[in-house]
Amino acid sequence: MEKILEYSNDELTVVWKPATCIHSAKCVHGLPEVFKPKERRWIQMENASTNEIIAAIKGCPSGALSYYMTAEGKPKEEEAQPEGTKVEVIENGPLMVYGTLNVILADGTEEQKKRATAFCRCGKTGNNPFCDGSHNK
Numbered sequence: 001m002e003k004i005l006e007y008s009n010d011e012l013t014v015v016w017k018p019a020t021c022i023h024s025a026k027c028v029h030g031l032p033e034v035f036k037p038k039e040r041r042w043i044q045m046e047n048a049s050t051n052e053i054i055a056a057i058k059g060c061p062s063g064a065l066s067y068y069m070t071a072e073g074k075p076k077e078e079e080a081q082p083e084g085t086k087v088e089v090i091e092n093g094p095l096m097v098y099g100t101l102n103v104i105l106a107d108g109t110e111e112q113k114k115r116a117t118a119f120c121r122c123g124k125t126g127n128n129p130f131c132d133g134s135h136n137k
Contacts, residue, residue, distance in 0.1 A: 007043040011050045013070045014043055014057065021064035022094055022118040023133025031056040061096055062131075063116035094118035094131035105129070 007014045027035040033047040034056065045053060057065045068075050085099035101113045106128075118131040125132045 007041075007045055008070050009045040009050075011070055012045065012053060013068050013074075014045065014053065015066045015068070016043065017064045017066075019127065019132075020062050020118075020130075021133070022062045022131040023136060024061050024090075024093065026059045026061060027056050027065060030059055061090070061116065062094075062118045063114075089121075090118075093121075093135065095121050103129070 002017060002019055005016045005018070007016070025037075028037060031048055031052060034044055034053060036042050036044060048056075054067060057067050060066075085097060085101070088096040088098070090096055095118070097113075097117045097119065098115065100115075101117055103111045103113055103117070105111065119129055120127075120131040120135075122135045124134040124137075126134060
């Protein structure tokens, strides 16, 4: 089962899926007062407004960060299929595939990915075939 962490304030709950994260650091560069990867509680929501945090999350290329309004509760799994699939080559980074995908892994197991999936292009990942940001080291 995938590890999922949540960080909340009175208005907003931020959801982080570490296994999905490609460590592009767009959140860190976009809102460094909130996203502090070297600190124990790395998402410090009290340091920015709800709208600023939402804007930073929307810039997450992998979909590892998402959010929901705390008062509304956790959203149900998205059932709708996207209209199409989009593939984007990230310079010095992963191959990003946007849309719902069924990925058959080398051992024959199948995973369904929704929204965005980052595939490793360099072969250095510890989470094959998905990018884990190892190319940054």
